[in-house]
Amino acid sequence: MTQPIRVLLAKVGLDGHDRGVRVVARALRDAGMDVIYSGLHRTPEEVVDAAVQEDVDILGVSLLSGVQMTVFPKIFKLLDQKGVDDLIVVAGGVMPDEDVVELKKMGVREVLLQDVPPKTIVETLTRLVDERGAR
Amino acid sequence: MKRFVPSSELVVRASRGEIPAISRLITRAEMGLDECRPALAEIYRKAGKAHVIGITGVPGSGKSTLVANLAAQLRRRNKKVAIIAVDPSSPYSGGSILGDRIRMTELASDPGVYIRSMATRGAVGGMARSTLDAVDILDVGGFDTIIIETVGVGQDEVEIAKASHTTVVVSAPGLGDEIQAIKAGMLEIADIHVVSKCDRSDSNKLVVDLKQMLTLGLASKDPKDWLPTVIGVSSYNGTGIDELATEIERHRAASLATGRAHQRELAIASFRLEKTAETLLIERFLKTLEPLRPALASTLCKRERDPYSAANELVSNALPQSIDQTEQAARAWTRRR
Numbered sequence: 209m210t211q212p213i214r215v216l217l218a219k220v221g222l223d224g225h226d227r228g229v230r231v232v233a234r235a236l237r238d239a240g241m242d243v244i245y246s247g248l249h250r251t252p253e254e255v256v257d258a259a260v261q262e263d264v265d266i267l268g269v270s271l272l273s274g275v276q277m278t279v280f281p282k283i284f285k286l287l288d289q290k291g292v293d294d295l296i297v298v299a300g301g302v303m304p305d306e307d308v309v310e311l312k313k314m315g316v317r318e319v320l321l322q323d324v325p326p327k328t329i330v331e332t333l334t335r336l337v338d339e340r341g342a343r
Numbered sequence: 344m345k346r347f348v349p350s351s352e353l354v355v356r357a358s359r360g361e362i363p364a365i366s367r368l369i370t371r372a373e374m375g376l377d378e379c380r381p382a383l384a385e386i387y388r389k390a391g392k393a394h395v396i397g398i399t400g401v402p403g404s405g406k407s408t409l410v411a412n413l414a415a416q417l418r419r420r421n422k423k424v425a426i427i428a429v430d431p432s433s434p435y436s437g438g439s440i441l442g443d444r445i446r447m448t449e450l451a452s453d454p455g456v457y458i459r460s461m462a463t464r465g466a467v468g469g470m471a472r473s474t475l476d477a478v479d480i481l482d483v484g485g486f487d488t489i490i491i492e493t494v495g496v497g498q499d500e501v502e503i504a505k506a507s508h509t510t511v512v513v514s515a516p517g518l519g520d521e522i523q524a525i526k527a528g529m530l531e532i533a534d535i536h537v538v539s540k541c542d543r544s545d546s547n548k549l550v551v552d553l554k555q556m557l558t559l560g561l562a563s564k565d566p567k568d569w570l571p572t573v574i575g576v577s578s579y580n581g582t583g584i585d586e587l588a589t590e591i592e593r594h595r596a597a598s599l600a601t602g603r604a605h606q607r608e609l610a611i612a613s614f615r616l617e618k619t620a621e622t623l624l625i626e627r628f629l630k631t632l633e634p635l636r637p638a639l640a641s642t643l644c645k646r647e648r649d650p651y652s653a654a655n656e657l658v659s660n661a662l663p664q665s666i667d668q669t670e671q672a673a674r675a676w677t678r679r680r
Contacts, residue, residue: 211374212437212462237438242462247445254451258444261457263366292363342347343367 213337214264218246218255223273228322232268232300235326236333252282260290265337268320271301276311284315294343296336300329350382357484358389362457365484369459372476383476390479391608393489394595397507399469399529402495404515405539407446408578410492414447416588417488418455425457425486427477429470429494432462439463443492457486468502469493472622475506475615496529504532505614508607509594511587513537514553516546530556533571534594541575541582550575569597631660 215236217229226248233243244262246255259267271279276299287295299311300320308319318332348364350371356364368386371379398413400406407428414424428443441460450456459481461471470493478489493503504510512533530536530553538550553573564570572590576583598604635657642648 211370212432212439212464214370233440237433237440238436240433240437242432242439242441242460244441244444244460247448250448250451254448257452258458260363261366261459262444263363263370290363343370 213241213266213333214244214262215241215266215268215333216244216246216255216259216262216264217268217270218250218258219248219270220250220252220255220279221271221273221275222249223271223275224248225272226270228272228301229268229270232270232326232329235330239330239334241330241333252279252286256283256286256290256292259287259295260292264295265340265343266296266298266333268298268300268333271299271303274303276301276303276307280311280314280316294340296333296340298333298336300324350376350379351385354382354385354483357386357480360485362484365457365480366459368480369473369477372473372480373461373464373471375473383479386476386479386483390482393478393482393487394509395478395507396488396490396591397493397503397510398490398513399493399496399500399503399510399532400513400537400539401497401515401518404495404513405578406492406495406513407443409513409537409539409576409584410443410490411447411449412576412578412581412584413587413591414450414456414490416584418450418453420588420592422488423455423486424488424490425459425481425484426490426492427459427461427474427481428492429461429463429474431494432464434465437464457481457484463494467500469496469500470502470506472618475618478506501529501532502614502618505610507611508598508604509534509591511535511537511591513539514549515539516541516543516549534569535587535590536571536573537583537587538573538575540577540579542577542579546575567601569594569603628658632657635660 217233219226219229233245236243244264246258255269269279269283280299283297296317297315298318298320299316302322303319311319317336320329320332350368353364353368357368368382372383398406398410410426414426417424430439430441430443432439439462441462444458444460447458450458459477461474461477463471466472470491474491478491481489491503491507493500510532512529514536516538536553538546538553540546550573557571574583574587574590576587598607639653643650643653
């Protein structure tokens with residue numbers, strides 16, 4: 209039996225808008241993935257702990273509050289401390305183009321902005337997991 | 344873990360309590376990788392120390408919230424707690440939304456708590472096929488109390504009683520009358536009954552209904568048997584959580600003192616054997632079925648064949664021995680011993 213792709217979708221910080229991330233959750237479920245949703249107002253520590261315990265293939269962090277340049281460095285630092293190096297981290301939401309460039313340098317594999325259709329998100333995540341190979 | 348870490352190495356790390364290794368082993372158990380079979384066999388031999396608590400109940404009865412509060416209470420009693428929260432997979436896409444964790448945010452970042460969400464992947468009975476492998480892995484990983492939260496179940500999904508040492512059935516007020524309470528099925532498996540949402544005014548009626556249901560059975564009980572109790576709990580104002588934790592500990596102690604715990608271990612082992620054999624048979628059967636399914640379904644749909652003869656042909660393909668031959672083989676095997 210093939211394993212469904214496991215995804216943790218997380219909302220970090222004081223960002224109260226999760227309509228978008230719930231649309232993504234639904235699209236991923238309908239594409240046959242196991243989706244764990246963190247709920248609102250999580251800390252980077254909580255999100256990283258959850259990603260490790262759930263052993264997800266992908267951690268998707270949704271941000272509409274503009275704190276990406278604070279949150280992602282923290283997440284990568286925590287992953288590094290825990291010795292996790294095969295987790296695929298993606299970002300979603302609304303953020304400026306210059307941040308997208310910086311986030312990718314930091315190790316964020318894809319940044320899926322507000323105008324990306326659900327189908328493309330599914331294809332992107334599937335491709336990233338295929339590229340990673342067995343674990 | 345960029346390179347493929349062999350499962351045997353993961354067992355060593357998991358035994359030291361390393362969370363990433365524990366998590367990855369559970370993933371491999373879920374995948375059913377051949378590579379991890381020897382590792383899981385080793386895990387099984389080492390496991391068996393933890394107290395396994397099963398929590399079940401209808402959807403929306405408050406299981407996840409109760410589990411979160413119970414786990415917090417057990418933490419105060421210095422237990423290391425692991426939670427396996429099972430949610431359903433979609434019958435259409437196979438995907439899932441695993442939403443139990445969201446009720447457990449209070450427990451986040453406590454190193455003495457581990458939470459793992461699992462999808463049923465088509466398994467019936469309230470658990471996933473690899474739930475009990477995960478229990479063993481967490482046991483070996485050093486968690487002394489393991490809570491299995493089943494999917495929201497109906498009246499008849501009672502497998503959790505054959506997988507846990509203490510079974511808690513959660514009922515919510517407003518869903519039925521006292522006749523509902525004396526039906527066979529889920530209510531029978533409880534070692535402890537919990538009535539959730541007991542901050543609501545109609546909850547006392549349900550507590551009374553359940554207590555009456557239990558007294559109806561008193562006459563046919565052995566006095567030495569465990570008598571299930573009914574505890575009203577409110578996760579809203581915290582009522583009953585402490586009492587529930589104490590009752591769970593009392594059940595465990597009573598089981599160990601009377602030898603019922605051993606009986607239960609035997610029943611769990613027997614159930615495990617049956618379920619694992621069932622999984623192997625189904626896998627083998629589906630391999631045979633898949634190529635033949637469209638053509639056979641089409642002949643059935645046209646009423647050219649009947650379901651029994653078509654299914655019988657499939658089974659004979661998957662299991663070349665006839666039932667008679669299997670029985671003969673079983674008798675021969677028993678004689679040899």
